[in-house]
Amino acid sequence: MKELKTLISIHEVAYNMAAKASGTGHPETDLWDIEQELSDRMEEVASNIGARLVGHVNPEIELIVLG
Numbered sequence: 184m185k186e187l188k189t190l191i192s193i194h195e196v197a198y199n200m201a202a203k204a205s206g207t208g209h210p211e212t213d214l215w216d217i218e219q220e221l222s223d224r225m226e227e228v229a230s231n232i233g234a235r236l237v238g239h240v241n242p243e244i245e246l247i248v249l250g
Contacts, residue, residue: 187228
């Protein structure tokens with residue numbers, strides 16, 4: 184669970200950085216690649232612990248694992 188929460192927080196930063204760069208008219212594909220890798224890892228970790236991520240994940244919300 185701790186790894187998932189950490190990944191969610193890091194993913195939020197990566198997403199915001201990529202979105203900000205895209206807004207400047209100079210999209211940084213490397214930033215979106217990093218964001219996608221983090222997203223994929225979040226899904227993998229969530230699946231391994233029986234969690235399902237739905238929509239935009241907010242690092243401030245309490246994670247609930249359905250067993």
